[in-house]
Amino acid sequence: MIQKDSTAFNINSNKANHFDAIVVGSGMSGGWAAKEFTEKGFNTLVLERGRNIEHGDYPTATMEPWTDPHGMAMDPQVIADNPVVGKCYAFTKEHEHHFVKDKEHPYIQIKPFDWIRGYQVGGKSLMWARQVQRWSDLDFEANAKDGHGIDWPIRYADLAPWYSYVEKFIGISGNRDGLDQIPDGEFLPPFDMNCVEKDIKKTIEGAFPSRNVVIGRSANITQRHNERGPCMARNRCARGCPFGGYYSANSSTLPAAKKTGFMTLRPHSVVHSIIYDDAKRKAIGVRVIDANTKETIEYFSKVIFLNAGTVNTTAILLNSKSNTFQEGLGNESDVLGRYLMDHDFRGHARGRIEGYEDSYYKGHRPTGLYMPRFRNYKNDKQQSFLRGYAYQLGASRWTGNWKPGDPTIGSDFKDKLTEFGSWGMGMGPMGEQLPYAENRITLNKEQTDDWGVPLVEVDAEFKDNENVMLEDALNNAAEMMEAFGCKDVSTGIDPKWNVGLGIHEMGTARMGHSPKDSVLNKFNQIHNAKNVFVSDGACMTSSACQNPSLTYMAITARASNYAIDELKKGNL
């Protein structure tokens, strides 16, 4: 057991433990920090708590159901043993090994919180659904304009070149739709809408002129790009793609960093805390617990990037106590841990489409359709809620005429499975969650995990603004589906869905103008510990209703290059 709250670990450090930069976490955002530092010639240590996964080391990538004794069906006992991660749509036999099981890494739910994690080299970039939209000034100005939350210290113009920089490297397929809410980026050719979706777009955009239906912009590369791919639309991405057809840290940023010869990647390294030197008034390194041997090791560097994923990043900061920062590094204002946000995906709408029976589509498509926000935008002013929501939507042809109760064996069953069913349409709203001070994470004072790190406690919920907005989103979904002619339209809210299951957790170490109400400045530096940067979801000041990971990557690329310039000037 290691001592809590102590900076006095009795460790002999040596030269091998000194680096120019340390990056904590090797996932979506950490991969970017690693790439930027190493490509500029900085000796960089990447610390990752999970095991290594080399690109290509994807055991289920080519598995077919008939090669598995259970037809790739998930063992019901595994679902029963994992009531939290078992709720995630992607926790299936093919991807199970990429997800943290509930009992492996316990945490305390003061209110129910579905924490979905991927502890391995590559983090959750291996399992993500690859949907990417830029944020716009509608989002960066939202807090300042409606007064809920503090002002972001950056605007779209600060990030636009970094969005381009990231997009050019990772490869994004998409259409230039010319919509201000989701500015166009550096796109590879888009995937196609199917014939029904094209009609849905025409009907909805005709009947509701402020609403747009676009093909989902996705980090799947429709043509060969930077020695990867192309994506062959197999829809097996979260297994890991041996072709590198989608962006993961494993396929893209980490190999680029490795190629430079300046990256030391250390898996099985649980970062416990940051070592802050009160006399020097700066951070000097990190404390690591080796996940296998439980040995404590200290590593030192001039600059530290925290990219451990929102909750883990803030947990590390809360656990980094010193005389100067007695409540956690950067926490002189008691803001650290507060304003946890996620996206609200609790609702769904479905309907049956008549006709189009002579039409089908070929193969798969690793993206869907997207309708950007239209509420509280331009002339739309809602009295009952702030901000807005987007929809993920699509139409597909259901397979077979089999229905529950019909035989599940025999030629009749097989025939039914190979018959075409009717077309159906689905819409799922993705609502912005406002930042609330009381939605927060803290560290438990008594209980630690197997590595001696205090357990994280989460206390968060959706509130009135999200609930009222969700009702509006479902009513509008039903109205649009009926306008298209859908039959049997139904809407519903998943009662088991808690904050966290959107897997877009954000906030808890937010950016702002002042240390009085924020943790980070406009370049993601801790206000009063300038050589510590946080550039994963923890830094977010509001949550918008776009998928967030592209923004984490752009923010990380920007912050890393700022840090590199400051290092060169001797300022860090």
Ligand SMILES: Cc1cc2nc3c(=O)[nH]c(=O)nc-3n(C[C@H](O)[C@H](O)[C@H](O)COP(=O)(O)OP(=O)(O)OC[C@H]3O[C@@H](n4cnc5c(N)ncnc54)[C@H](O)[C@@H]3O)c2cc1C
């Ligand atoms: C099924 C699924 C679908 C998703 N779909 C989308 C989508 O379509 N679009 C989108 O934008 N986002 C999506 N996301 C979310 C996206 O994956 C995350 O936003 C993104 O991965 C977060 O990046 P990150 O760098 O903060 O964290 P991660 O990618 O999770 O990386 C963090 C890394 O830090 C490591 N780590 C944690 N704690 C420590 C510690 N103490 N010491 C050392 N290492 C540590 C972890 O093991 C991990 O490897 C999805 C996620 C999932 C699971």
Ligand code: SF4
């Ligand atoms: S859809 Fe594309 S990226 Fe996904 S597994 Fe298939 S080829 Fe790879």
